[in-house]
Amino acid sequence: xxxxLFQKDIPFMKHYKLFNLLSIIVFTAAxxxxxxxxLHFSIEFTGGTLIEVSYESxxxxxxxxQSMRELGYEDFQVQNFGTAKDVLIKIPISNTxxxxxxxxxxxxxxxxxxNGEIAKLQRVEYVGPQIGSELAKDGVLALIFVIIGIMLYxxxxxxxxxxxxxxxxxxxxxxxxxxxxxxxxxxxxxxVLAAILAILGYSVNESVVVADRIRENFRKLRKxxxxxxxxxxxxxxxxxxxxxxxxxxxxxxxxxIFGGPVLHYFALALTIGIIFGIYxxxxxxxxxxxxxxxKREDLIxxxxxxxxxxxxx
Numbered sequence: 001x002x003x004x005l006f007q008k009d010i011p012f013m014k015h016y017k018l019f020n021l022l023s024i025i026v027f028t029a030a031x032x033x034x035x036x037x038x039l040h041f042s043i044e045f046t047g048g049t050l051i052e053v054s055y056e057s058x059x060x061x062x063x064x065x066q067s068m069r070e071l072g073y074e075d076f077q078v079q080n081f082g083t084a085k086d087v088l089i090k091i092p093i094s095n096t097x098x099x100x101x102x103x104x105x106x107x108x109x110x111x112x113x114x115n116g117e118i119a120k121l122q123r124v125e126y127v128g129p130q131i132g133s134e135l136a137k138d139g140v141l142a143l144i145f146v147i148i149g150i151m152l153y154x155x156x157x158x159x160x161x162x163x164x165x166x167x168x169x170x171x172x173x174x175x176x177x178x179x180x181x182x183x184x185x186x187x188x189x190x191x192v193l194a195a196i197l198a199i200l201g202y203s204v205n206e207s208v209v210v211a212d213r214i215r216e217n218f219r220k221l222r223k224x225x226x227x228x229x230x231x232x233x234x235x236x237x238x239x240x241x242x243x244x245x246x247x248x249x250x251x252x253x254x255x256x257i258f259g260g261p262v263l264h265y266f267a268l269a270l271t272i273g274i275i276f277g278i279y280x281x282x283x284x285x286x287x288x289x290x291x292x293x294x295k296r297e298d299l300i301x302x303x304x305x306x307x308x309x310x311x312x313x
Contacts, residue, residue: 012231013290019284034175040185044127048126049102049103049124050089050123053089054085054086054087054119065078066104071105075187076092076186077090103121107119139193143196143200147200148172151164154166161294169288177272178272195267206281210233222296225286226295248270256268
């Protein structure tokens with residue numbers, strides 16, 4: 001079923017060299033920001049103190065955050081933990097204050113914020129830098145294994161030119177997301193890493209759909225040029241792209257606007273990833289296959305003559 005019908009094929013590949021240049025510029029800028037500004041890692045990666053506090057009624061998160069700022073903390077996290085009554089506070093390592101003293105000072109400040117009721121200190125845990133470095137290493141390994149798995153899958157299902165084009169498009173999306181986080185120094189946490197892994201799967205799905213349509217066109221439209229086959233394939237997927245990505249983006253934007261601080265950067269990474277995932281599957285993956293010299297014979301083992309009529313473009 002298609003809700004958005006296009007009578008003529010959209011000439012996506014007409015200016016593919018210009019879009020390739022734009023992609024190279026944005027990709028290079030992202031790498032520069034990553035190397036020179038670096039990522040602003042959360043305490044899951046850098047280490048810090050976790051404080052769990054329980055209230056008799058809903059926890060006053062806004063007042064707790066204000067109290068943390070009054071204590072001089074800028075890099076901290078305050079979020080519900082399990083129920084609306086429980087709060088988890090994450091603070092980075094302090095060079096001047098012992099971790100036990102940190103927890104005591106913070107709890108003393110926030111224990112009577114909820115209309116005078118006395119909160120309970122449930123636990124205090126310390127996350128060392130060594131654990132954070134292990135998480136960072138595991139995260140990098142997860143990205144590497146996902147990339148290798150995607151490339152093998154595409155190489156087996158299609159052809160190495162499509163595999164290379166799709167993996168470059170996926171890396172393009174990941175690096176640009178990281179570039180945004182480095183440029184604006186947004187907090188990079190485990191939830192953001194999860195969003196990036198989700199975007200990898202999301203982008204490769206879009207690339208597979210486009211590649212599948214191109215392969216189908218190579219079999220059916222024997223008299224069409226490679227560029228016309230690609231334009232037709234992308235145009236045929238536009239209705240699906242608009243519906244799928246539009247509904248997904250609506251949910252993600254809802255999380256971004258109404259999800260609060262806990263889901264903010266997770267939803268932000270997904271928002272950027274979805275937008276560039278659409279862009280890369282059209283203006284990165286497909287043009288790269290053209291640069292690599294993709295042709296009908298690459299996807300059809302035994303091409304046969306066809307009586308298909310020439311396509312009017």
